[in-house]
Amino acid sequence: MDWVQSEPVLLYLAVSAAFAGSALHKSIKNKVKAGRSGVCWLLLSLLIMATFSFFLLSGGAGLSVFIVSCITCYISIPVNDLLPAEDKAVLITGCDSGLGHALAKHLDELGVLVFASVLDKEGQGAEDLRRICSSRLAVIQLDVTNSEEIKAACSEIKSRLQGLWGVVHNAGVMGYVADGELLPITVYKQCMDVNFIGAAHITKVFLPLLRKAKGRLVSISSMAGHTPIPGLAAYAASKAALTMYCAVMRQDLFKWGVKVAAIHPSGFRTNIFGSRENWSSQSQSFLDSLMPDVKEDYGEEYLETFKDLHREMVATSSSDLTPVLEDVCHALLARKPHFSYAPGRFAHFIPCLFRYFPLWVYDHFARQIFKNRRNILPRSLRRSQTTTNSRS
Known part of the structure; x- marks a missing residue:
């Protein structure tokens, strides 16, 4: 477990925590409806960015790419900046x-x-x-x-x-x-x-x-x-x-x-x-x-x-x-x-x-969308299927 205690890993964890906290604060402030799927996508994106940067890029280059990716994701979170409704x-x-x-x-x-x-x-x-x-x-x-x-x-x-x-x-x-x-x-x-x-x-x-x-x-x-x-x-x-x-x-x-x-x-x-x-x-x-x-x-x-x-x-x-x-x-x-x-x-x-x-x-x-129709075929197809099965 020495790699967990290494300095690069600690830096990645620090950046991840800072990004996650900032993103959560911005989302709550702007009433962004993330839901379970939004949280999952955020965590998955964070994991993919960290893995790519850490394992495929070396040293400072990987950390720089990861930081830029986090900043880009943060900027992409929508800002709830609305126009006044009264004159519309x-x-x-x-x-x-x-x-x-x-x-x-x-x-x-x-x-x-x-x-x-x-x-x-x-x-x-x-x-x-x-x-x-x-x-x-x-x-x-x-x-x-x-x-x-x-x-x-x-x-x-x-x-x-x-x-x-x-x-x-x-x-x-x-x-x-x-x-x-x-x-x-x-x-x-x-x-x-x-x-x-x-x-x-x-x-x-x-x-x-x-x-x-x-x-x-x-x-x-x-x-x-x-x-x-x-x-x-x-x-x-x-x-x-x-x-x-x-x-x-x-x-x-x-x-x-x-x-x-x-x-x-x-x-x-x-x-x-x-x-x-x-x-x-x-x-x-x-x-x-x-x-x-x-x-x-x-x-x-x-x-x-x-x-x-x-x-x-x-x-x-x-x-x-x-x-x-x-x-x-x-x-x-x-x-x-x-x-x-x-x-x-x-x-x-x-x-x-x-x-x-x-x-x-x-x-x-x-085919799973309408439950009561999943296993029912038109009559002609059922007949063809029955004929094929009897021949086999």
């Missing part, structure tokens, strides 16, 4: 319920002038916002697929403001969850119209106001927008389009001083799943739309598994929307916002698994 005006789409509803309340509490757009201005969600929030908040009728309502909403906001600080594209639909071949084309069209075309249309109409304020364009995309998840062909394709749209708009709007951010949450319990009754109704419509030969190939047992997905998705989703709300607020109010945010459990791990590991590793993981 923000439009949020899809505020009838779920995340948009919660975000409208949260920003209103911070002092933001919120324009909460809803599908039904006389509905329960709109009424709750009027009753709970301050008099600053304005409820606006806005269907993101309706050109006339988009123009009317813009005229209403223009009559009150010279510039608009932020637009948050929150309105979204998932449609039904099933194999891509089985989804009705209407589901693909609805997802694209609401999740992508609607966001692009609103951006185009409201950009003159955003450019005047040199404000923020924030889109609630999804982890499925850059990571393939079985059963979400329509939803994921629309969110992938939205994600790439944000990436290009970030470049296009940079010269105007408008900052663009995309939020990629993992599973959160919002109204995007719809009610169980609505899911059952969609399930029946979905079954009725299938061609007889397709229905025969997949079989009733396989098709029945989709009916239970609503309960499973709701059960495995987090009801605490705080991580998403905090990231949207950071994107809107931070002096130096990020382009991409990933709130929620496994929001970093799953995309990392898809991008950096062999594809068979991710494929194996993806």
Whole structure:
């Protein structure tokens, strides 16, 4: 154990302790949500840097590299430097319920002038916002697929403001969850119209106001927008389009001083799943739309598994929307916002698994996502498998 007592090792330990303490202090001061995964990554990074520097580089050179690496990591810890919220005006789409509803309340509490757009201005969600929030908040009728309502909403906001600080594209639909071949084309069209075309249309109409304020364009995309998840062909394709749209708009709007951010949450319990009754109704419509030969190939047992997905998705989703709300607020109010945010459990791990590991590793993981469908094959595949086994 003499090597433990050697001077270089003691220096490495001293630098490590100083770095860990400083990083922890900065994280607590700026309310950085590290969590277990963040702590693990910090410790792992520290171990890798120390091992590389100590064993692969000699003497002072290794220690210098290690110190520089620690300083770089420390600088990369985000600083919670926020702009004042009281003089900001923000439009949020899809505020009838779920995340948009919660975000409208949260920003209103911070002092933001919120324009909460809803599908039904006389509905329960709109009424709750009027009753709970301050008099600053304005409820606006806005269907993101309706050109006339988009123009009317813009005229209403223009009559009150010279510039608009932020637009948050929150309105979204998932449609039904099933194999891509089985989804009705209407589901693909609805997802694209609401999740992508609607966001692009609103951006185009409201950009003159955003450019005047040199404000923020924030889109609630999804982890499925850059990571393939079985059963979400329509939803994921629309969110992938939205994600790439944000990436290009970030470049296009940079010269105007408008900052663009995309939020990629993992599973959160919002109204995007719809009610169980609505899911059952969609399930029946979905079954009725299938061609007889397709229905025969997949079989009733396989098709029945989709009916239970609503309960499973709701059960495995987090009801605490705080991580998403905090990231949207950071994107809107931070002096130096990020382009991409990933709130929620496994929001970093799953995309990392898809991008950096062999594809068979991710494929194996993806097959485990929906428990009740893991071991059920379509009827035609079961027959082929039975025939092959009997011949062997």
